[in-house]
Amino acid sequence: MKHRIIAALACLVAATAGHADEMKIAVTTSFHNSGLSDILLPAIKEDTGIEVQLLVVGTGQAIRLGEAGDVDAILVHSRKAEEAFLAGGHGTHRREIMYNDFVFIGPEADPADVASAPDAASALGRIAGTEAPFVSRGDDSGTHKKELSLWAGADLDPEEFGKWYKEVGAGMGAALNTASGLDAYIMSDRASWLNFGNKGDLALLFAGDPVLFNQYAYLPVSPEAHPHVKADLAMRVEEWFVSERAEALINGYTINGETLFTFNAERTAPAQAAE
Structure with a gap:
């Protein structure tokens, strides 16, 4: 009986640990439709151990999901809406990742x-x-x-x-x-x-x-507004997005010889992130 209890507890711990390395990002349909997510997500899992679940929606809906605390971060492309999201206290900061047109x-x-x-x-x-x-x-x-x-x-x-x-x-x-x-x-x-x-x-x-010009930016959802969000995982994924490997994968993703996105992230964290 004792061995069964120990085994059950071990399974519970393993399941909990698995969930601890899962996070949700609301992303634009253009990011998903481009096929880039199929390249980046497996690399994120390989390098960080984090399983990223995407909610593929338009920028407006992605922002609403962030405002509701239904995701841990958003990856969108509408600067005016992004700045309003931050001004409303829903996000910690904005970090540019890549662009196309x-x-x-x-x-x-x-x-x-x-x-x-x-x-x-x-x-x-x-x-x-x-x-x-x-x-x-x-x-x-x-x-x-x-x-x-x-x-x-x-x-x-x-x-x-x-x-x-x-x-x-x-x-x-x-x-x-x-x-x-x-x-x-x-x-x-x-x-x-x-x-x-x-x-x-x-x-x-x-x-x-x-x-x-079409800039994409990553905005973690504020843990002050939504204490349940996985802010630590959101930051780890952000650091991956600005890494040399992310740069190589983003710049190297082509279709028929044409580049789809250009990496333009700065590796120095935004001032807001350090506060």
Whole structure:
């Protein structure tokens, strides 16, 4: 009987120890759709012993999960929303990890002549002017937030658009599928587009405007606001994200010879993290 009790306790300790090395990160659909998570998560487990569980959602939902304390950290790409998250006391600090860019995708025939536009605002103006079908994620994601800011920068308001503007309320992959089916224009992050398999007659038509820069940042959830979060594991994963191995994996991840993300993390911890 004594041996059975000892064995049961040993199993309980082992199970508890296993759970101690699990954490949750809410990440954007673009990070997941790119395929990069399939490269990074096994390496994190190998190097740190931490099993990272991803909740794949748009940036807006990721931030709400962080505010509710339902995850231990978030990895998102909307700086204004990230700063509001920190200002509300929901996160400890913000650390930039990597970047890519947004691109405009559309039918190869390019009826709105987006490919020759001098800048992003002009490209959107041409789409609106011709009322060519345009698919918007419409899901409060970082990509959606960026798209709305670009329309505003072009002095255009999607609230006033007609049926040619289609909000799908879905992630990047589903939105690209819809655009492919409708032969429509869409704004995508470059990584999701390169990893997208159902391109049909769509092509990358416009890129390169500095306003399309797309920064990803890691924000641990505040243990002061949510004492149950695994702040120690969140910090260990953050340190891995800024390591030389992470840099090599992120910069080395390519599809058809094209780099999807560029590592730009600083290895000195943000001042907020040290406080």
